[in-house]
Amino acid sequence: MKVIKYPQKSEWSKILARPAFDTSSLNATVSSILAEIKSGGDKAVISYEEKFDKVQLSSLSVSEKEIEDSDKLLSEELKSAIRTAKDNIEKFHTAQKFEPKKIETTAGVVCWQKAVGIEKVGLYVPGGTAPLFSTVLMLAVPAKIAGCREIVLCTPPDKDGNVNPAILYAAKVAGVNKIFKIGGVQAIGAMAYGTESVPKVYKIFGPGNQYVVAAKQLVSLKEVAIDMPAGPSEVQVIADETANPAFIASDLLSQAEHGVDSQVILTTTNENIIQSVVTEIEKQLAELPRKEIAEKALQHSIAILLDNEEELIELTNEYAPEHLIIETKNYIDFVDKIINAGSVFLGHYTPESAGDYASGTNHTLPTNGHAKAYSGVNLDSFVKKITFQEISKEGIKNLGSTIEIMAENELLFAHKNAVTLRLK
Known part of the structure; x- marks a missing residue:
C-alpha cells in the first residue's frame, strides 16, 4: 500500500484515479459476440459456453429438479443464513414502497403517479472465482417486492454443467422464475435479445467483469435498460486514533480480495494509524486463501494522510467511493456532510461485509465515481412511475x-x- 502525506488539492484527482486497463480491443470483441448471440440464439450461446466456460450443454435451462436438489446440497447453517439475509433485505426494501398521492394543482385539475413493477427483468450473477449467491438476494428480493412478473437469472455453470447450489437455493427463496446456465457476454446478449430458451427482458441488473460491463453498456444503447454503469469494486475508510487497526485492515482486505482491479483507500489525519494498519494488513494477508488476488489489488491502493477533517470530507466527496467506512469517534457528524458515496458504514462495529450480505441494504452499487450521479440498486430500480391527470x-x-x-x-x-x- 502506497502512503501519500499531505497532498495538495491539485494532486487529488491524479492520486484518486482508479486502476486503468487497456480495453481498446474489448468493445470490438464484445460487439462481435453480441451480434452472434442476436442472430444465432441458443446455438450461439451454447457454443460460447463451451468456449469460455469449458462446458458442453444440451440445455441452457436449470431444471426444477436441480433447483429442488440444491436444498440437499447445503448445510442447514448456510440455508438459515441465506433466509435471515433474505428477510432483512426484504424488510429494508419493502419500506421503500412508493405511496401515491393525488394532488390538485389547480381547482379541477388532479394529478398523481402510480408505481408499476417492470414486467421482465434479467439478473446476472457471477459464478467465476466466487459464486455470489448474495447477489441473487440483492436483486431478486426487491424485484419480487416491486411486482416484476418475470424474473430471469443467468449465471455460469461449472465444467460439469452444474450451477452452484447456494445460487439455486437463494434464487428459490427469493422467487426467481427462470434460471439459465449462461455466463459472461453471452448471458447479457441472451437476456437483451432473447433466444429460443431465454426470454427477452426489459432491464438487466448485476455485476460482472469488464466484458460483462461492456456488454451491458452496449446493449443499453438500443435494446434494454441497465441498472447502472459499473466497474471494479472499491472501498474507502476514514479513520482516527480511536479506530482499531485490525478492523481497518480486515475492511480493506475484504474489498481487495474481490479482484486484482479492486481499489482500497485509507484516509486519516493520524499518521500513527497508517503504519499500524499496514502492519495488520501484512499479518492478515498471509492467512487469506485469496492472498494473491488481494496482493495485486493492494499494489494500486493507497493510504492518504490529510491535514484536517474538512479535507477528509472534501476528498471523500471528490472520490465518491462505492463503499465508505467511517471508523471515528464522531462518525455521526460525518453523515450530513457526505454527499457522494454508494453505501456508508458507520462506527467501529459496522464492517462493509454487513452490507454485502445481511444488514438489509443493497450491495449493487455505483463504482468508478458514478456515485456522484447514481444511486445503488433499490426498490425504485425495479419500478417505473406512470403519471395520471384528470381535468x-x-x-x-x-x-x-x-x-x-x-x-x-x-x-x-x-x-x-x-x-x-x-x-x-
Whole structure:
C-alpha cells in the first residue's frame, strides 16, 4: 500500500484515479459476440459456453429438479443464513414502497403517479472465482417486492454443467422464475435479445467483469435498460486514533480480495494509524486463501494522510467511493456532510461485509465515481412511475387560457386548438 502525506488539492484527482486497463480491443470483441448471440440464439450461446466456460450443454435451462436438489446440497447453517439475509433485505426494501398521492394543482385539475413493477427483468450473477449467491438476494428480493412478473437469472455453470447450489437455493427463496446456465457476454446478449430458451427482458441488473460491463453498456444503447454503469469494486475508510487497526485492515482486505482491479483507500489525519494498519494488513494477508488476488489489488491502493477533517470530507466527496467506512469517534457528524458515496458504514462495529450480505441494504452499487450521479440498486430500480391527470369542466376553464397562451407562443396551434375546442 502506497502512503501519500499531505497532498495538495491539485494532486487529488491524479492520486484518486482508479486502476486503468487497456480495453481498446474489448468493445470490438464484445460487439462481435453480441451480434452472434442476436442472430444465432441458443446455438450461439451454447457454443460460447463451451468456449469460455469449458462446458458442453444440451440445455441452457436449470431444471426444477436441480433447483429442488440444491436444498440437499447445503448445510442447514448456510440455508438459515441465506433466509435471515433474505428477510432483512426484504424488510429494508419493502419500506421503500412508493405511496401515491393525488394532488390538485389547480381547482379541477388532479394529478398523481402510480408505481408499476417492470414486467421482465434479467439478473446476472457471477459464478467465476466466487459464486455470489448474495447477489441473487440483492436483486431478486426487491424485484419480487416491486411486482416484476418475470424474473430471469443467468449465471455460469461449472465444467460439469452444474450451477452452484447456494445460487439455486437463494434464487428459490427469493422467487426467481427462470434460471439459465449462461455466463459472461453471452448471458447479457441472451437476456437483451432473447433466444429460443431465454426470454427477452426489459432491464438487466448485476455485476460482472469488464466484458460483462461492456456488454451491458452496449446493449443499453438500443435494446434494454441497465441498472447502472459499473466497474471494479472499491472501498474507502476514514479513520482516527480511536479506530482499531485490525478492523481497518480486515475492511480493506475484504474489498481487495474481490479482484486484482479492486481499489482500497485509507484516509486519516493520524499518521500513527497508517503504519499500524499496514502492519495488520501484512499479518492478515498471509492467512487469506485469496492472498494473491488481494496482493495485486493492494499494489494500486493507497493510504492518504490529510491535514484536517474538512479535507477528509472534501476528498471523500471528490472520490465518491462505492463503499465508505467511517471508523471515528464522531462518525455521526460525518453523515450530513457526505454527499457522494454508494453505501456508508458507520462506527467501529459496522464492517462493509454487513452490507454485502445481511444488514438489509443493497450491495449493487455505483463504482468508478458514478456515485456522484447514481444511486445503488433499490426498490425504485425495479419500478417505473406512470403519471395520471384528470381535468374537470371547471378545471379546463381555470387552466385553459394558460395552456392556450403557452402553446400559441411555441407556435404549436394544434396544441392550442385542443384546449380552445373544449373551452367552447
